Amino acid sequence: MTARRTVLIIDDDGDYRASTRSLLEREGYTVVEADSGRKGLEAARSKSPDLIVLDIMMESPVEGYSVVQALKFHGEYDDVREIPVVMVSSIQQDPADLFGMAGDVAMITPEAYFTKPLEINSFLQCVRRMLPQDD
C-alpha cells in the first residue's frame, strides 16, 4: 500500500477550492490548497504534490502562467518540474488562443485545460488518467 496521491489546488476563490477539494477527496486524493500564485509555488515544493490544479486569473490576470513558467523554468523548482498541471479558468476561451498567447512568453502547454465551473465527469476522468490510484 503506497501513500495516497496529493493534489495541490491553487485558486484565489475559496468556494472553488472548497468544492474542488471535496470532489477530489471523495475520489481518495489528499488535497492541499493555496490561495495565491506565490503560496502555490511554496506549496509545490513543501508539499510535493503529484498534480497541480491551477487557476489562471488570480493576483494578476495571467498569474497562472507565471506560476507554470516558474515551475518549468526556474532552477529553484528543479525538484518539482515534472508535476503535471491542470489549468482552470472562468474565462471561456479557446485554449489554443490562450496557449498561443502563452507561446509568446516561452510558456509550455499545460497538460490539460478546463473552464470553471468544472464539468465534473470530464475533470475527474482527466485527474484519474494523470494520477492512477493504487488499489
Place this chain on the structure above:
Amino acid sequence: MIAPQPDGPIIVIDDDEAMRRACQAALRRAGYEVETYADGESGLKRMAEVGAGLLVVDLKMPGMGGMEVINRIKKINPDIVAIVITGFATVSTAVEAMKAGAYDFIPKPFTAEELRVIIARGMERRRLAQEAKKLRQEKEAQARKFITFVSHQLKAPLGAVKQYLDVLCHDAMDSIPDQYQPWMQRSCAKINSMLEVIDDWLTISKVEGGHLATQRVPVRWQDLIESVKETCATMARDGEVRVTAELPADLPPVIGDATALRMALSNLVVNAVKYNHPGGEVRITAGTDAETVAVSVADTGGGVAAEDVDHIFEEFYRSKDERHVSKGGTGMGLPICKRIVEELGGRIALDNRPGEGATFTVELPRAEREPAS
C-alpha cells in the same frame, strides 16, 4: 477664408452651368466649402470619396435625375442632408422629393440669400442629427459596458455556486431526502441557464466591439462540423435526435475565424437538436458555387412559428411559442450567429417549413487557398 468643414464640402449637382456658378459663389461668400458637379454620376462618385454632409441637387437632369441621386447616396450615407432644386415650383414635386428622403426644397429661380437661408437650416439640421447620433452611440456604449461589467460580476459567484451544486448532485445526492432531490436538479438547471445568458451577453458585447470574428484565414467547415458534432453528442443522445453530416469530399475552405464560426455553427446545431423531437434528425449539408460555400443545418422540429419568423435574428427576442418557452434559452444564439456571419461578409438565411422543420443556411466567401495545417 474658407475653413474646411468637418463633414466634407457641400456638394452641388446641377446640369445648368450658370446655376452651378451662382450656387458656388453664393455659398462660398457665406463661408462654406463647395464643390459642384454637372451630373449625378460624378457627384455620387465624389460623395462616396469624401462622405459629404450636405447635398444640393437639381431634380430634373438629363440622365440620372435628382431623386435617383438621393436614393443612391442615402444607401451609403443615410445621414446626408439632401436639398432639392425644383424647376417648377409645384408643391407636389417637392412633397414627392421630401417623402423620398430629401430634407428641404428650393424653387427656381431663387436669390443668393434664399439659398443661404435654406443651406444654413440644412447645416443646423445636420449638426443636430450628428449630435443626436453621437449621444445615442455613447448611450449604447455605456449600456454595453454596463452589461459587460454586470456579467463579469455575476459570473464568478454564480460559477462557484454552480460548482457547489454540481458537486452535491454528484457526491451527496444519496444523503438528501428524496423529496428535495428534484429541487437540487432544478437549481442546477436554473443556474445553468443563468450562466448561459451571461456568457451570451458577454459574447454579444464582444461582437458589438467587433472583437469576435477577428481572423480572416482559410477555415475548413469539415473540421468545425466534426468538432461541433462531438460537443453536441451527449445532448443529441439525451434528446434521441440523430445528427448527421453529408459533405462533398472536395468542399473548399471559407474565409473566416475558426473560433467564431464554431460558435455560430454550434448555436445552430444546438437549436436544431433542442427544438426537435425524439426520433428526429438534424442534417448538416453543404454546397458551393464559384464564390461561396453554403452550409445548411436542417431539423425535423416544428419549424419557426409564423409570428417569430421576422424576429428570430433580433437581440433579446424570445418566442412566446409554448414549445420554446419550456426549453429555456437566452434569445441571443441566433443574433450571435448572424453577427458573426455578417462580420465575415456572409449571409444567414432561414428556410422555414411550419410543422416539418427549419433549415438555417450560412453562406460565406470561399478561400483561395487551403488552411495551413
